[in-house]
Amino acid sequence: MSQKINGVDLNGLNQILNEISKEKDKAKELSLWRVRLRWLGGFKTRAYMRRHSIDIDEPADLAGIDTAQNAVETLLASLGACIATTFILFATSKGIKIENLELAIEGQLDNVLVFLGLEKEGNPGFKSIEILAYIRTEAEQKVIEDLFIEAMKSSPVFNTLTRGAQINHKIKIF
Amino acid sequence: MDKIFPVTVVGSWPRPKWLLDALRRKREGKISDEEFQAIADEAVLIAIKYQEDAGVDIISDGEQRRDNFYSFVADKIEGVELKTVAEFIDFAEDKAAFEELLRKLDVPAFSIRTPIVTNFIKKKTPIALNEAKFLKEHTNKKIKVALPGPYLLTRSSWIKGISDKYYKRKEDLAEEFSKILREEIKLLRDNGVDFVQLDEPVLMEVLYGPELSVQTFMCAALTAKENPRDELRFALDILNKTVEGISGVRLGVHICRGNWSKSEDAQLKGDYYPLLPFLLDMKVNQYVLEFATKRAGSIDVFKDYPTEKEIGLGVVNPKTDEVEKPEDIINFVEKALNYFKPERIFLNPDCGFGTFAESPVNTPKVSFLKLKSISKAASILREKYH
Amino acid sequence: MGKVINGLDVESLKSLIEEAKKNQEFVQKINKWYARVRWAGSGFTFNSYVRNHSFTISEPSELGGPDKGPNAVEYVISALGACYSTGFILNATKRGISIKNLEVAIEGEIDNILVFLGLSNEGHPGYRKIIAKAYVEADCDEKLVKEIWEETVRTSPVGNTLARNVEIVPQISLIK
Numbered sequence: 001m002s003q004k005i006n007g008v009d010l011n012g013l014n015q016i017l018n019e020i021s022k023e024k025d026k027a028k029e030l031s032l033w034r035v036r037l038r039w040l041g042g043f044k045t046r047a048y049m050r051r052h053s054i055d056i057d058e059p060a061d062l063a064g065i066d067t068a069q070n071a072v073e074t075l076l077a078s079l080g081a082c083i084a085t086t087f088i089l090f091a092t093s094k095g096i097k098i099e100n101l102e103l104a105i106e107g108q109l110d111n112v113l114v115f116l117g118l119e120k121e122g123n124p125g126f127k128s129i130e131i132l133a134y135i136r137t138e139a140e141q142k143v144i145e146d147l148f149i150e151a152m153k154s155s156p157v158f159n160t161l162t163r164g165a166q167i168n169h170k171i172k173i174f
Numbered sequence: 175m176d177k178i179f180p181v182t183v184v185g186s187w188p189r190p191k192w193l194l195d196a197l198r199r200k201r202e203g204k205i206s207d208e209e210f211q212a213i214a215d216e217a218v219l220i221a222i223k224y225q226e227d228a229g230v231d232i233i234s235d236g237e238q239r240r241d242n243f244y245s246f247v248a249d250k251i252e253g254v255e256l257k258t259v260a261e262f263i264d265f266a267e268d269k270a271a272f273e274e275l276l277r278k279l280d281v282p283a284f285s286i287r288t289p290i291v292t293n294f295i296k297k298k299t300p301i302a303l304n305e306a307k308f309l310k311e312h313t314n315k316k317i318k319v320a321l322p323g324p325y326l327l328t329r330s331s332w333i334k335g336i337s338d339k340y341y342k343r344k345e346d347l348a349e350e351f352s353k354i355l356r357e358e359i360k361l362l363r364d365n366g367v368d369f370v371q372l373d374e375p376v377l378m379e380v381l382y383g384p385e386l387s388v389q390t391f392m393c394a395a396l397t398a399k400e401n402p403r404d405e406l407r408f409a410l411d412i413l414n415k416t417v418e419g420i421s422g423v424r425l426g427v428h429i430c431r432g433n434w435s436k437s438e439d440a441q442l443k444g445d446y447y448p449l450l451p452f453l454l455d456m457k458v459n460q461y462v463l464e465f466a467t468k469r470a471g472s473i474d475v476f477k478d479y480p481t482e483k484e485i486g487l488g489v490v491n492p493k494t495d496e497v498e499k500p501e502d503i504i505n506f507v508e509k510a511l512n513y514f515k516p517e518r519i520f521l522n523p524d525c526g527f528g529t530f531a532e533s534p535v536n537t538p539k540v541s542f543l544k545l546k547s548i549s550k551a552a553s554i555l556r557e558k559y560h
Numbered sequence: 561m562g563k564v565i566n567g568l569d570v571e572s573l574k575s576l577i578e579e580a581k582k583n584q585e586f587v588q589k590i591n592k593w594y595a596r597v598r599w600a601g602s603g604f605t606f607n608s609y610v611r612n613h614s615f616t617i618s619e620p621s622e623l624g625g626p627d628k629g630p631n632a633v634e635y636v637i638s639a640l641g642a643c644y645s646t647g648f649i650l651n652a653t654k655r656g657i658s659i660k661n662l663e664v665a666i667e668g669e670i671d672n673i674l675v676f677l678g679l680s681n682e683g684h685p686g687y688r689k690i691i692a693k694a695y696v697e698a699d700c701d702e703k704l705v706k707e708i709w710e711e712t713v714r715t716s717p718v719g720n721t722l723a724r725n726v727e728i729v730p731q732i733s734l735i736k
Binding site: 006007008009012013016017020021026027029030031032033034035036037038039041042043044045047049050051052054056058059061062063066068069070071072073074075076077078079080081082084085086088089090093098100101102103104105106107108109110111112113114115116117118123124125126127128129130131132133134135136137141144145148149152154155156157158159160161162163164165166167168169170171172173174 | 566567568569572573576577580581586587589590591592593594595596597598599601602603604606608610611612613615617619620622623624627629630631632633634635636637638639640641642643644645646647649650651654659661662663664665666667668669670671672673674675676677678679684685686687688689690691692693694695696697698702705706709711713715716717718719720721722723724725726727728729730731732733734735736
Binding site: 198260263264268269270273276277281282283284285 | 594596598607609611612613614735736
């Protein structure tokens with residue numbers, strides 16, 4: 001029987017890693033991610049990806065009907081989940097058992113008034129994001145701290161946010 | 175005759191580190207309950223000694239055997255299980271309130287445990303009889319035992335989607351808790367307990383929780399969206415059902431605004447005024463209320479609601495490091511004399527010193543000095559008003 | 561209720577913007593956002609909690625996960641698309657322009673996924689390039705729609721977050 005750590009099958013994981021490192025096409029495939037969003041009226045949208053879909057809406061005090069989290073909250077959650085994923089991946093590869101993991105994320109927008117069209121200059125995006133990681137494990141504090149920082153630095157979303165991605169956009173009118 | 179201005183405590187005492195270690199090991203199944211109780215015996219003796227030395231007249235066992243003032247019932251009642259917020263957050267109706275609480279406390283959801291009803295409930299063992307017996311054997315003072323009130327237990331443990339499979343409405347569950355507690359109060363009385371105090375901190379939350387949107391995890395059900403008056407009426411009825419007609423023991427109800435951290439900002443705020451019409455209908459002998467913290471508002475709320483009941487007057491704030499001066503305590507008690515006769519005033523801290531095992535609000539040293547200050551004030555007051 | 565355009569009450573939208581002009585406290589509130597992510601305890605599944613909402617983030621089987629939901633990088637581009645959509649509808653409604661249909665297709669390319677997997681040190685594992693395509697159906701001047709779109713892209717919180725550098729500060733607590 002294969003060994004499971006943190007609910008991940010180690011042999012299976014190694015096999016996957018092996019394949020990806022050998023096959024260039026595989027890595028290329030996993031580098032491309034696609035989503036399609038449909039507007040549902042008001043500020044509500046539904047995003048479709050592979051066999052999944054998620055809703056995104058605005059809270060009532062921003063004129064939405066609060067059927068779901070909004071875009072910036074989704075972004076913060078994805079940052080947290082990405083770091084958590086990388087952390088679990090790295091811990092598992094090293095054979096470190098994690099009992100519990102929880103991240104509290106708080107993001108401060110630079111100037112929301114730009115988004116509302118009330119100010120022309122400035123950055124309506126996040127200026128800083130704070131992450132509180134709560135971890136329960138038998139491993140030593142220092143080992144876990146180092147592992148967490150390493151995971152964070154290898155996280156795709158963390159890198160996207162800290163480096164800045166190039167965004168190209170087009171519009172087609174029907 | 176009993177002396178006037180008796181000094182007492184609300185319940186908990188800060189636990190020594192070795193006791194916390196033992197509590198953790200018990201939780202992890204590394205030591206048995208028997209082994210844990212033997213360790214806790216030693217901690218209780220220390221708590222007794224501190225209170226006796228400080229001149230407290232009616233002492234408690236410092237709640238040393240409990241992880242907090244209400245969740246320990248999970249060990250005593252079948253069908254009640256300790257669950258972490260992480261385990262039931264998906265069922266909670268107001269997730270945002272829990273998020274706010276976790277942020278305020280800076281803790282993860284997996285670290286906070288609360289008792290949840292996951293089956294039909296049935297008493298396994300007496301709830302606090304072992305505590306009372308040990309305390310009685312080791313002191314000549316009068317003794318007080320605090321129990322979580324029926325409303326607190328119901329509100330904290332009934333969760334839609336989990337508990338409603340067994341108790342369709344939280345009112346049905348409240349009846350069962352009420353019966354168990356009533357039986358327990360009689361048992362404690364018959365075993366020499368002088369004072370039984372029912373803790374009902376959630377009542378303040380019904381009033382002041384929604385506006386502040388700081389709610390505690392004691393309110394797992396978080397149904398405060400209901401009309402507060404209906405909710406308070408329900409709380410009053412169930413409390414009266416629990417205590418009505420029981421004599422031979424002093425019965426008190428303790429109502430405060432939270433004691434889970436030293437930070438004053440993290441607790442509720444607002445005076446007792448809107449609660450008084452309900453409070454006065456409670457069939458207890460004494461209200462144990464906080465007044466040392468500014469958040470509790472003024473004692474003058476009793477101006478419009480005169481009562482012949484006793485008051486357990488909160489005269490020191492367990493959360494602050496500064497020790498209140500006896501003169502200041504006396505000044506405050508003299509204000510209370512406008513509304514209560516001397517023989518009806520008991521003196522105590524606003525709340526316990528270690529409500530939650532892992533996050534006591536003070537050190538034993540400061541707690542001791544605060545109690546001593548109350549005793550000093552009490553002896554001066556006795557001279558003056560005997 | 562006043563005039564409704566694009567499913568939004570124009571009057572209340574205006575008063576919301578007025579509120580943001582003068583109420584500093586309100587602005588501070590909507591400048592700050594929170595999320596909590598909990599590992600589900602086994603494998604690559606995470607539950608995210610935002611106010612009264614919760615959702616699942618997972619990994620596809622190609623990456624060793626149980627595929628119980630979109631993964632984190634899919635959520636990121638969803639957030640971008642939703643942010644563009646929200647901004648576009650906001651800016652159109654402010655001008656009284658009614659939109660019949662809006663769809664945004666997003667594609668993001670990771671610079672080097674192998675870094676994430678711990679298989680390489682070259683490049684970085686973040687998105688290098690993201691392409692967003694908006695499809696709009698509306699009865700109005702094409703130029704105006706384009707202008708609204710440009711404004712939306714320029715003022716998008718998520719767009720700006722992704723395009724600029726954000727400071728991210730971690731704090732790690734080991735819980736006994």
